[in-house]
Amino acid sequence: MLTDEDRRLLKLIAQDCRLKPEELSIQTGLSPDYIKKRIGEWEKEKVIVGYQPMINWSRTGEEKVAALIEVRVLPQRGYGFDKIAKRLQKYPEITSLFLMSGGYDLTLLVEGKTMQDVALFVAEKLAPHEHVQSTATHFLLRRYKQDGVELMGEEETIQRLVVSP
Amino acid sequence: MNKYLASHVATLPPSGIRKFFDLVATMKDVISLGVGEPDFVTPWTVRESGIFSLEQGQTMYTSNAGLFELREELSHHLYTTLGLSYDPHQEILITTGASEAVDLVMRAVLEPGDVVLVPDPSYVSYAPCAILAGASVHFVPTLAKDDFRLRVEELDKVYTPKAKLLVLSFPNNPTGAIMNREDLLPIAEFVVKHDLLVLADDIYSDLTYDGTHVSFASLPGMHDRTLFVSGFSKSYAMTGWRIGYVAGNADLIGGMTRIHQYTMLCAPIMGQIAAIEALRSATDARNDMVTEYDRRRRLMVHGFRQMGLDCFEPLGAFYVFPDISKTKLSSEEFAEQLLKAEKVAVVPGTAFGPSGEGHIRCSYAYSTEQLLEALKRITHFVEQRLANL
Ligand SMILES: Cc1ncc(COP(=O)(O)O)c(C=O)c1O
Numbered sequence: 234m235l236t237d238e239d240r241r242l243l244k245l246i247a248q249d250c251r252l253k254p255e256e257l258s259i260q261t262g263l264s265p266d267y268i269k270k271r272i273g274e275w276e277k278e279k280v281i282v283g284y285q286p287m288i289n290w291s292r293t294g295e296e297k298v299a300a301l302i303e304v305r306v307l308p309q310r311g312y313g314f315d316k317i318a319k320r321l322q323k324y325p326e327i328t329s330l331f332l333m334s335g336g337y338d339l340t341l342l343v344e345g346k347t348m349q350d351v352a353l354f355v356a357e358k359l360a361p362h363e364h365v366q367s368t369a370t371h372f373l374l375r376r377y378k379q380d381g382v383e384l385m386g387e388e389e390t391i392q393r394l395v396v397s398p
Numbered sequence: 399m400n401k402y403l404a405s406h407v408a409t410l411p412p413s414g415i416r417k418f419f420d421l422v423a424t425m426k427d428v429i430s431l432g433v434g435e436p437d438f439v440t441p442w443t444v445r446e447s448g449i450f451s452l453e454q455g456q457t458m459y460t461s462n463a464g465l466f467e468l469r470e471e472l473s474h475h476l477y478t479t480l481g482l483s484y485d486p487h488q489e490i491l492i493t494t495g496a497s498e499a500v501d502l503v504m505r506a507v508l509e510p511g512d513v514v515l516v517p518d519p520s521y522v523s524y525a526p527c528a529i530l531a532g533a534s535v536h537f538v539p540t541l542a543k544d545d546f547r548l549r550v551e552e553l554d555k556v557y558t559p560k561a562k563l564l565v566l567s568f569p570n571n572p573t574g575a576i577m578n579r580e581d582l583l584p585i586a587e588f589v590v591k592h593d594l595l596v597l598a599d600d601i602y603s604d605l606t607y608d609g610t611h612v613s614f615a616s617l618p619g620m621h622d623r624t625l626f627v628s629g630f631s632k633s634y635a636m637t638g639w640r641i642g643y644v645a646g647n648a649d650l651i652g653g654m655t656r657i658h659q660y661t662m663l664c665a666p667i668m669g670q671i672a673a674i675e676a677l678r679s680a681t682d683a684r685n686d687m688v689t690e691y692d693r694r695r696r697l698m699v700h701g702f703r704q705m706g707l708d709c710f711e712p713l714g715a716f717y718v719f720p721d722i723s724k725t726k727l728s729s730e731e732f733a734e735q736l737l738k739a740e741k742v743a744v745v746p747g748t749a750f751g752p753s754g755e756g757h758i759r760c761s762y763a764y765s766t767e768q769l770l771e772a773l774k775r776i777t778h779f780v781e782q783r784l785a786n787l
Contacts, residue, residue: 241689260693358570395743396419396432398522398571 238263242271244281250284256297270347291376297344299373300351302359304339305366314338317364326354337369348372406529408563413522414749418733422743429772430743431760434571436716438763440672441683444634447675448668456667457725464492465641465670471677472643480613482626490649491655492673494665496601496629496642502654503597503625503644504563508533513560519750519757520567521599528563530642536561539753542710542721546575550584558738563595564588567615569602572750572759573719574695574712579612586617588613596624601642602715604684606632607692611714615646622647630669632715633684634676639669660719691716694762694769701773705780716763719747723756725783733758740775 235243242261245252254265254272261268276279290297306317314332318339322330329342341359345351351370360368377385400408415432421661422428439445455549463469469486476482484490493499500523509516510532516524525535536556540546548566566585568577577585589596596614603611615624629642642655658664676684698718702709708721722732728776729746736742747754 241693245693260696263698284657393435393437395422395428395430395587396415396417396745397434398413398415 239271242268243275246272246281255392285379287331287380287382289376291384296346296350298351299342299344300355301371301373302341302343302355303333303337303340303369303371305337305368306339307366308364312364319358320382321362324354324358326351326358406532406637410526410529413526415522415745418743418745418749421734422737425737425741426739427744428637429768429775431595431762431764431769431772432743432745433761433763434717435637436632436687436763437765438635440634440636440639441676441680443679443683444636444672444676448639448672451668451671456671458667458668460492460664460670462664463490463655464665465667468492468674468677469672471674475625475677476645479612480600480611481616482516482613482645483621484626484645485648488643489651490643491643491651491658492665492670493629493642493658494630495640496599496627497523498662498665499627499642499644500524500597500599501530501627502657503627504528504531504533504544505657506650506653507563507595511560512562513558515553515556515561515564515594516751517565517567517570518752519570519572519587519747519754521571522750524565524597524599525751533562537751537753540570540573540575541753542610546570546573546710546719547581548585549575550588551704552566552583553585553588557592558567559592561592561594563597565597565599567599569606569611569712569714571602571715571743572717572754572757573711574717575708576606576611576714577614578609579617582612582614582617586614587622589623591618594623596620597627599627600623601629601632605688605691605716606714607688607695608713625650630673630676634670634673634680635687636669638678639666639672641665641669641673682730691762694764695764697766697769698760698762698773701769701777705777707780716761718760718762719757720743720760721756722758722780725780726787727783729755729758734778736776740779742772742775742779744776 242263245257254268257268258265310316318330326343326345327341328344331340333340336378343351344355355368355370359365440535469490472490473484473486476484504527508528508531512533514528514533514535516535517540538548538552538556540548550672570574598614600613614620614761615626623645625644630636664767695712699709699711702718702720707724710719712718725732729748733744733746736744745759747757747759
């Protein structure tokens, strides 16, 4: 279980992983040494698994498409969902992979340069896979919000008085 | 046409903040740390309930005391969070901001000749409201050496038998000071000894960074002597909705309700509906804001101490109140020169009372980037000033 202090620290890092231990220390009241030690442990325990900026590719003009793919799989004796997922996740085209409850089993997020790329991946790699029973591909048209960040919304420009009591 | 103004209005000084506001308004690209309201927008669920209420056509007056549902919800909230019991039928009045509540308390209990004891420095409205109610004000200094807490020794120095009302305003705007139970108990004794009423402006009670707030009204025997004032502006980032409240003894609340009935009729209904939602579902959003303020608070205290200035560690509200006397400038000079040289707006401590001299108020209801940039500029200003002394 996380202590309140650790939770605060992790949230801060999740918000902005560029903050140095010294800066984190000022903002949390924890010592830089403690922070360094804790971050080291979290990295080792795979609690912190990466430090990546969030890029809104649609604003770069770069060609990029993504599709959400619902997949039904055929789990077999000795070969359950986890094993199938572990194999599927090796494809670099698959950027996210989740096990779902409900009408199908796995959701994949697949990215490529063009719709053709994605379609080819599904047709040639995914659908013929021995554990895959069926797929349904939904192309992503627009990203409004991702990982808590509103990508399309106009900035909420708050207009406060410059000085108030 | 000034001659037509009533004399007590003509002589009412403009707020020290207003003067500064006019100066800032003439300048461009100013980073302002002068704002006394949250930088967050009202949590979405709360905004959404306001929008829905309009769609439903809820655009009417409410009862004078406010929507019963809101008073009931508040009664429950005050009991569970601060241990206060107020009967939602007779002991809670919903007002148009805590501002109206402060005015109502003063008008309901004061008469010409009465004296109000006001901690100094503190929020700008108490003294003018007291004066408009025909009373006069004795300021009670709160000192840096006491961590800006109110002390009975200081109260004794300014006490007069004409005193009728004591204002308590903790967590304090502008100092960020809090008072815990041990600090409040001697004040309660003083209040009983001199048969005073207390206006407790607890509007920042949710914004504390070291344990939970203790309300004066929760001390033994203080329920009936205290008029508990608070509101939604700070806790839930709802300044523009204009919803506050006052809770206390039914006779006193009854008197205030009569004034409110003739002068305000009721607080705005959309705000009241949104406030109900805030109490029901915005606790997490509120706590997230508190966590964020806490982080910025540490950043600011560290920043000022790095400059070599004394900076009291605020434990409530969202202001730091560093001591700038080392620069040999008065608060007003400091604020004015800083604005001109570095385009950073802060509020001179004297805007909050004479004891604010030697300090400036900086709000940290700003993004980290803005705060860091402001600190950089203030550091530059202070370094230059100290080097040239
Ligand atoms: C101590 C204090 N009391 C009351 C108020 C007024 O609050 P409201 O928006 O509820 O009128 C403020 C606002 O700055 C304040 O700082």
